[in-house]
Amino acid sequence: MKEKKSRNIPLLYAIYCLEGMVFYASIATLYRQAVGVSVFQITIIESISLVLSLILEIPWGVIADRIGYKKTLIICYVLFFVSKIIFWRADGFGMFLVERIILSVVISGFSGVDVSMLYLSCDKDKFQKICAVQSNFETAGVLFSTVIFTLFIKSNYRLAAFLTVITYGIAAFVSFFLVEVKNDEEEEKPNLKVFVRELKTALTNKYLMIFIFAGCCLANVYQTGTVFLSQVKYISVGMTESSIGVVYIIMTALGMLGGFSHKITNKLGVLKTGVLMFAVSALACFTVAFTDSAVLSVISVLAIYIAMYIYRPMGTNLENKQITTDNRATALSINALITDSVAVMANLIFGKLADISLAGSFCFGGGLCVMGLMLFAVWYFMRGRAIKN
Numbered sequence: 001m002k003e004k005k006s007r008n009i010p011l012l013y014a015i016y017c018l019e020g021m022v023f024y025a026s027i028a029t030l031y032r033q034a035v036g037v038s039v040f041q042i043t044i045i046e047s048i049s050l051v052l053s054l055i056l057e058i059p060w061g062v063i064a065d066r067i068g069y070k071k072t073l074i075i076c077y078v079l080f081f082v083s084k085i086i087f088w089r090a091d092g093f094g095m096f097l098v099e100r101i102i103l104s105v106v107i108s109g110f111s112g113v114d115v116s117m118l119y120l121s122c123d124k125d126k127f128q129k130i131c132a133v134q135s136n137f138e139t140a141g142v143l144f145s146t147v148i149f150t151l152f153i154k155s156n157y158r159l160a161a162f163l164t165v166i167t168y169g170i171a172a173f174v175s176f177f178l179v180e181v182k183n184d185e186e187e188e189k190p191n192l193k194v195f196v197r198e199l200k201t202a203l204t205n206k207y208l209m210i211f212i213f214a215g216c217c218l219a220n221v222y223q224t225g226t227v228f229l230s231q232v233k234y235i236s237v238g239m240t241e242s243s244i245g246v247v248y249i250i251m252t253a254l255g256m257l258g259g260f261s262h263k264i265t266n267k268l269g270v271l272k273t274g275v276l277m278f279a280v281s282a283l284a285c286f287t288v289a290f291t292d293s294a295v296l297s298v299i300s301v302l303a304i305y306i307a308m309y310i311y312r313p314m315g316t317n318l319e320n321k322q323i324t325t326d327n328r329a330t331a332l333s334i335n336a337l338i339t340d341s342v343a344v345m346a347n348l349i350f351g352k353l354a355d356i357s358l359a360g361s362f363c364f365g366g367g368l369c370v371m372g373l374m375l376f377a378v379w380y381f382m383r384g385r386a387i388k389n
Contacts, residue, residue, distance in 0.1 A: 020141025112332020
């Protein structure tokens with residue numbers, strides 16, 4: 001059975017690579033703006049999506065632990081495919097909102113399930129390395145799609161979206177070959193009562209809460225700063241769509257450094273690695289906020305991107321090591337529920353500040369990174385030293 005479970009690892013690698021192939025990624029904000037959707041409207045859509053994800057976290061975490069991780073992932077990958085079809089044909093705020101609503105169903109369904117499948121399919125001492133390799137496969141997919149966009153697709157946004165539909169369709173097909181990893185005979189069947197119990201356990205675990213909030217700070221800055229605000233910043237400093245595409249290629253390639261996350265953590269230790277990633281992100285946010293230089297803007301955004309890719313495998317590993325329940329997907333869904341709750345407010349603040357002043361939005365991001373750094377340090381000295389990385 002262990003050999004069958006290990007088959008999930010290369011299959012998930014393939015899926016991550018395919019789903020990294022978002023051919024319109026480098027112009028995602030410009031794509032929406034081209035049909036009249038403003039940055040603030042984009043953040044409204046994101047916040048609505050996050051709220052819906054929060055609502056769906058409760059049933060999805062329980063459902064995943066009841067029907068199994070394989071069935072849950074198949075449903076989610078198929079819906080992911082459908083969402084890309086809608087994005088391809090979207091022509092205004094309403095259609096992009098529908099796409100995000102479906103995506104919120106997918107995100108809440110994925111929450112903790114794909115990570116749980118990876119965790120239960122490998123030796124636990126190799127998990128951070130596997131997370132790093134998984135990240136590299138995803139990055140390779142992004143890099144490939146960005147190169148194709150920059151060299152061949154260029155300003156044909158609809159073609160970029162159509163090619164993304166194809167790769168996500170293949171990923172959905174591959175998911176049917178995954179192997180179930182849950183042992184239903186040995187585990188308690190989760191229900192609403194179990195969820196409430198796990199939620200209470202998580203909320204009363206001050207160490208876990210501090211760790212999650214620290215990660216939230218960095219994740220929100222990465223998501224909003226490198227995905228949405230960076231493109232607006234690049235245009236404001238005179239960069240063209242072609243040059244933005246080149247920068248995105250470089251940024252994606254540098255994301256491969258995340259594959260060295262476990263080596264960096266082993267050399268520097270958990271504390272130094274975490275503090276360094278938060279500090280670099282904070283400095284980058286404040287730099288991009290006040291510079292009119294395209295070069296400094298690019299370097300700053302790249303720094304945020306690299307920091308997140310190095311932190312993420314370590315953070316995922318440490319989060320999983322703090323879970324003691326058999327209902328792993330439920331526990332991770334609860335963590336995601338808390339993370340998304342923070343992201344809802346953070347997104348709205350980022351968006352509103354961006355409409356008033358892009359510099360103010362990035363300063364807010366820098367403040368979040370500083371807060372995250374302090375929380376991470378507190379978590380480490382209270383709990384982190386007791387966890388074997």
